[in-house]
Amino acid sequence: MADASCSRETKSRGRAIEADRDTHTQPSSSRCFRMFKKFQPSADIAGQTTVKSSIQRGIRSAILSSWKIDVETLEEIWPKKESIVHVKCRDHLSIYALHGEPLFFQHFDGPYFPTLRLFHKYPFILPHVRVDRGAIRFLLAGAHMMCPGLTSAGGWLPPADAALPAGTPVAFDAEGKEFAVGIGIMKLGTEEMKVVKKGVAVESITYVGDDLWAIQKL
């Protein structure tokens, strides 16, 4: 049922990306993209549970290895003594919250993404790309990041020696702006983008003003 709603959205938007009906056989981090474009806490949250400490340990180490974050800083965000709450949502989406404040989320068993509010506080935990000014308003409407917005003069991609492969979680900075506007997952490697220069480059996962942004307390 959850998958059906996902594919319906995909089709109605006429996108080429097929939503996989069977997420069980093909776990993917962002199969059901734009997960927070429409998200109503009352309808989409299935339940909340505290996470077992053994699993918490797993999450902690996964975050430490995938984010650019050290133990001490993570300790600040999520003290060892505190146990986080797992908020189960539709479409295999899991939000992890501490004291009711969402900290990070995960889709199926993909990578962990920080929420934007958390990311704004610790802007170094994910690699950055920058989009040009023209792209901002599309991003804020929930569109994916297309190559030209990153490869044009206003955009910025990491240099070749720091290239990011496809599938990396990244944050979008915006031209002339101080704070990140969204978080997404790379669909193309940065070097590939510089060559192809069209099509979807980064799928946006969450952005300023989406429904996750609106949730300050769960």
Add this chain to the structure above:
Amino acid sequence: MATPATTADATPSQPEKQAIPPVQMFYCGVCTFPPEYCEFGDSLSKCKEWLQAQHPDLYDKYYSDVALKAKLGTISQEAQSKLEEDTAKKEAKAEAKADAARKKKLASQVIIKRIERNKRKYITSVRGLEAFGVDLKKAAKLFAQRFATGGSVTKNAAGIDEIVVQGDVSQEIYDMIVEANDGKGGKKGLDVLKDVLVDNIEMVEEKRKKDE
């Protein structure tokens, strides 16, 4: 773009590892965006007003002529004017929407209905609280606790959620709502019921007419 490179580099070199302090974030009080993104929201003029009143220094940073010119960046003039047009349109739309919502709220009614169940036994149903942003579940729990009876949220025949409380407590519920909204803050626990317009409460009785 905060300085990711410097902060990340600085940490490992320190002998005593210290947690990197979080960036103090400041968000617009109107649209909740970081203020630099207000221009993409749907309440730019309100955001501007708010920022100018609350944080004039920041207002200068984001909306002074120099800042406006600088932020144009690589975007073309037409694109910029189109963007501004869009923003204005969006703003008007959002305003109309908010206005409609307000009107709807003013027009919506809370109906407290006393239903005769069995000669001298009654149940009370409360409908329409959700239009005032009341959490029905919480309100039902509050009623049940207050009157020490059963109280639950049920779907009625039309498929709309309503609160059903055992016993004839219509007057008490009315009083509770009045108390929650009398501006004195009311008793503890009544917060759930605040924001309900007392004038819009209607008391109805099903079947036999009796004096309230």
